[in-house]
Amino acid sequence: MKIYDDLKPLESRLWLIEVTIIVCFTILCCSFWYLQVLRSEYYRTLSEENRIREAVIPAPRGLVLDRENRILVENRPSFSIVLQRESITDLAQTLENIRRVPFLDITAVLARLNKYRGLPSFVPIIIKEDVGPAEVAFIEARRLELPELAVKVEFKRYYRDTAATSHILGYVNEINESQLHYPAYKSLRPGDLVGQAGIEKRYDSLLRGVDGRAREVVNSRGRKIAELDRTEPIPGHTLVLTVDTELMKVLEEAMRGKVGSAVVLDARSGELLAMVSMPAYDPNAFAGHFSREDWSSILLDPNHPLQNRAIHNLYSPGSVFKLTVALAALQEGVITPSTAFFCPGYVSVYGHTFHCNKAGGHGAMDLKSAIVNSCNVYFYQVGKKLGIERIAKYAHLLGFGEPTGVDLPGEEPGLIPDPEWKKRVHGADWYGGETISVAIGQGSLLVSPMQMAYHAALVATSGSTFRPHLLRSYADSNGQVYPHEVTEGRRSLAIDNQYFDTVRKAMWGVVNQGGTGYRAAVQGHDVCGKTGTVQLASKTNIRNPKAPPSELAVHSWFIGFAPLDAPEIAVAVFIEHGGAGGEAAAPIARVAFETYFALHDRSKASS
Amino acid sequence: MIDRKLLVNLDWLLLLSVLLLASIGVGLVASASQSLTPHYAQRQAAWCIIGLVSMLVAMSIDYHRLIDRAVLFYLPIVAALVYLIIFGRIISGAQSWIVIGSARFQPSEFAKVTVALMLAKYFADFRQNIVSRRELGTVAWIVGIPLLLTAAQPDLGTAATLFPLAGAALILAGTRFKWLVAIGLFGILFCFASWGLFLKDYQKARIVSFLTPEADPRGSGYHSIQSRIAVGSGGFYGKGYKQGSQSSLEFLPARHTDFVFSVLAEEEGFIGTISVLGLYSLLLFRGFRTARHARDRSGMYLAACLTTLLAFHIIINIGMVAGLLPITGIPVPFLSYGGSFLLVTFTSIGLIMNVRIRRTVN
Known part of the structure; x- marks a missing residue:
């Protein structure tokens, strides 16, 4: 037996295995060099992203x-x-x-x-x-x-x-x-x-x-x-x-069951004291991530509770517009306060017969009695003398035809028609009969309750009010208070104060001298106002073409301010299907005036 | 038992690298199992001591006597594997374990050493320079039986580790290149066949995800990607011991067993990986040196086969950690937690040392 085997051939074959392993180890070293040295930044970022969540x-x-x-x-x-x-x-x-x-x-x-x-x-x-x-x-x-x-x-x-x-x-x-x-x-x-x-x-x-x-x-x-x-x-x-919750609650209660809106402004500052649009809805239904059961009932309600009728809906102004026509005519010298027309109950202009709201006629009318009685015939004559361009000019000055700028989203601008607009939109010429309609607040005129309230404040203060606004001030989490000053909206109206006085006195008569607005009178406070009736069903609510059966009844406007001498608040109320001559709107305005003075007296007493 | 003269030839470098690697292993298992309830590091240390004892035992008995009795080791292991196939499912959920009292053993791990002994025995007197079909057939039987039994558990990873044993033995014995190619092809064929025969869906998913890991980053490619992120984010110097976020925040799978090397790479960086790869190289180099200087053929076969076996584990596992190879469940020697495997690794080192200390005839 050999002491040592001859293992030479095996040793050379052993090399084959060793070389294979050396190659594998080299590959491993290279891949670690690649991962840990060349690409380490990349993988470090990945590992941070792995473990850190924001x-x-x-x-x-x-x-x-x-x-x-x-x-x-x-x-x-x-x-x-x-x-x-x-x-x-x-x-x-x-x-x-x-x-x-x-x-x-x-x-x-x-x-x-x-x-x-x-x-x-x-x-x-x-x-x-x-x-x-x-x-x-x-x-x-x-x-x-x-x-x-x-x-x-x-x-x-x-x-x-x-x-x-x-x-x-x-x-x-x-x-x-x-x-x-x-x-x-x-x-x-x-x-x-x-x-x-x-x-x-x-x-x-x-x-x-x-x-x-x-x-x-x-x-x-x-x-x-x-x-x-x-x-x-x-x-x-x-x-x-700027709103007063107490006033809002009382107004809401007064308007419950009705469809319409009421706007109450501080006539001096343009601060919005109350704004109610009916029907209302419960914003809590939307507050979460889910839709609540009553969500769809809100959306499907034919009266569209989500609409803010004070700024989203446009209506014909009706007789309220007569104030604008009166002021325009006085300033333009077309009439004086004592100019009189005889009202036989109708008048024929431009080949048409236009009727007054009183079948038998009002008889002889000067400007004040024409406003107090809301005589159409008087204003047909005045309108014809003024012409549409001048009416439109003063309507813009007095708050119509453009958004008031109230700090709420989606305010509609409304519409003051003139020949240029007619040409542009309808491609037709203006005809004289339209001016006669516009003079009593009918025709293509469209205004919002917010504009009406602003208009009332402008008339009450001879144009020295500010645009309606809701934000009074805001404070950050450190308690730093930032007042929100509104300085726009005051207008130098190019209308003499005396003419405003004439119209304001007439408005006082509307409420207190047996005029159409007697339902708004408040004992001890000089409430001034003007009623309006909107007859055209199809144009009353541009967003609600599907009129319910009661659509046949007329809509009711009331705008006003109080007191006469130093106006503090201005009010506009619109009630859909509320009856003629401020039948439904004027009592709501009275509630607003009463409540305002009651709250005002209370706070005066307490301070 | 050990003649003091034998210690003259003791491979101190091999012993040093083994002790260093085992200590690093305990440290890594401690870091990787921070958030786990059992004290894996203590158990690992205990297994290392048991492993050292079994290494001494494997060293002390002359390897010739062991090789002569190889069949006595081989047959009980095969019997145990058969037993597992039949009763494994019934005894416990894990089919690769045999439970005796409170101890659990994986016969498939011990099959590795016994197959090496059998091969050494078979080729001890083989003096031609080229194997014939007869030798090929015998090797196929010796390796094939435990391989198929393990694959059927199914534990493909452990089964695959028997291939390099056969490969090493056949290369040493001298095999025609075309035969080696054929064996390689057979190995590949085996993988494809096992796809249909043995592979579970999760194993198939692993292989698919290895080929396209980014396709489903939250799915089965997840582990491969997380391991690569762990390795890459370690950078050159590493994040520091027990500071690896990938490991401590449980992004790494099997981090104290199969992916323990990722923990090393993340916490100790490129310096750590290269150092440990260096220690492995030293270990393997000493192993092959032992084979080269062995006193006889049986010693050479035994040392070469066992060293190749260790090299195979190291390359497959670390290749998996680096994202070069699919996830197979093959542990890395001395670092991965696991009693049976540690015991087998230490025993293998003991047998290599056994060959070394008995290289001179006295």
Whole structure:
């Protein structure tokens, strides 16, 4: 037996194995060089992204107060039931568990799950919103049996005096697809809440605040392990509005059951003291992520409660427009206060016979008695002398034909017709008979209740009021108050004060000397006003062509101010199908005047 | 038992690299299992001590005596594998474990050493320079039986580790290039066949995800991507011991077993990976040196086969960590947590040392 084997051939073949292994090791070293040296920055970023998540801390939305600092909108805690998908081990079992919860609807839950299936699994999905204490207790007591379900607290908008304030405040809702592209909403993401109407929309950027951010370390299942740093949210501004909740509530009560709107302005400053549009709606129905049951009933209501009739709807001004014609005629020297016309009950102009509102005629009329009695024949004559261009010029001066600039979204500009407009829109020439219609507030004229209230304030103050506005001041979270000064809207009207005086005295007569507006009279206060009747059903509401049966009845206007000597408030009321001559509108205005003076006297007494 | 003269030839460098790697392993398991409840690091340390004892035992008995009795080791292992196929499912959920009292063993791990002993025994007296079909057939039987039994568990990773044993033995014995190519092709064919025969859906998903890991980053490609992120984000110097976010925040799968090398790469950086690769190179270099200087053929076969086996584990596992190879479940020697595998690794080192200390005839 050989002591040593001859292993030379084997040794050379051993090399084959060793070389293979050396090659493999070289490849390994190269790949680690590549991953850990050349590409380490890239992978370091990936590992940071893996472990660091940015969580949004929602900023509380600002409160909204009325002029007496009474809360109109606040945030209240709302409890939602969420499904934590990362805790689901067996989906079938989870669904079976959910089916056993009496207040959860399995089809709704499945729909929500499907809608949000793209979200990462650590994001809980809300399956039931706004649950009560009983439901919260039910879920909390079954943590062991229902580990996938949890209760989440969110802050939701809560609107207090919903019917009275719904159209002023508006509502918030999830941002929609097209809004995401607006530059103003650049920082928002799907699912964020934004103001969709009213003050909530107009001052969204003030109310919204700035969301905070927390950078937190999460594990592979997305569970928070630690917090790296955080930026606290900056709460939204608190808005103080010019409105008086008490006045709004009384007005809302007076108008309940009617369709229309009422606007009350501080005649001196243009501050909006009250604005009610009926029917109202409950903004709380929109406040969340889900649609509540009453949501669709709001949308389908034939009276369109979402419409703010004070600025969104346009109506013919009716006889109220006679004030404009009177002022224009006085300033232009077409008539003097003592110019008289005889009213036989009708007049023939431009080959047509136009009737007065009193069949037998009013007899001899000077300007004041023509306004007090709302005599059509008088104004047919005046209108014919003035001509449409001059009527249109003064109508614009007195607040019509363009938005008042009130700080609410979607205000309609209205329409003051003239030959140029007729040519442009209808491609036809103006004919004289149209001027006669316009002179008594009929024809193509369209105005909004907001414009009417502004108009009343302009007449009351000889043009020295300011544009209607709602925001009085706002305060940031540090308590710094920023007053909101409105300096526009005051007009040097190129109308002599004496002519305003003439018209104002006539308006006093309308209410207090057996005129058409007697229903607005308030004992001890010199209420001035003018009524209006809108006869044309089809033009009364451009947004509501499907007229209900009662459409046959005429619509009712009343505008006015008080007191005569030093006007404090200006009022405009419009009631759809409210009857002729301010039948339904004037009593609402009286409520506004009465309430204003009662509140005013009370606050004077207390101070 | 060990003649003191034998210690003259003891491979101190091999012993040093083994001790260093085992210590690093305990440290890595401690870091990787921070958030896990059992004290894996302590268990790993305990297994290392048991492994060292079994290494000494494997060293002390003359390897000739072991090789002579190779069949006595081989047959019980095959029997155990058969037993597992029949009763494995019934005894416990895991089919690759045999439970005796409180101890659990993986016979497929021990099959690796016994197959090496069998091959060494078979080729001890083979003096031609080229193998014939007869030898090929015998090797196929020796390796094939435990391989198929393990593959049927199914534990394809462990089964695959028997291929390099056969490969190493056949290369040493002298095999025509075309035969080697044929064996390689057979290996590939085996993989394709097992796709239909043995592979579970999750295993198929692993292979698909290896080919296109970014296609479904939250799905089965996830582990491969997370491992690469762990390795790459370690950078040159690493994030520091126990500072690896990928590991401590549980982004890494099987981080104390199959992906323990990712933890090393993340926490100790390129310096750490190169150092450990260096230690492995030293270990393998000493192993092949032992084979080259072995006293006889059986010693050479034994040392070469076992060293190749270790090299195979290292390359496949680290290749997987680097994202070069699919996820197979093959652990890395000395670093991965796992008792049976540690025991087998230490025993293999013991047998290599056994060959080394008995290289001179006294």
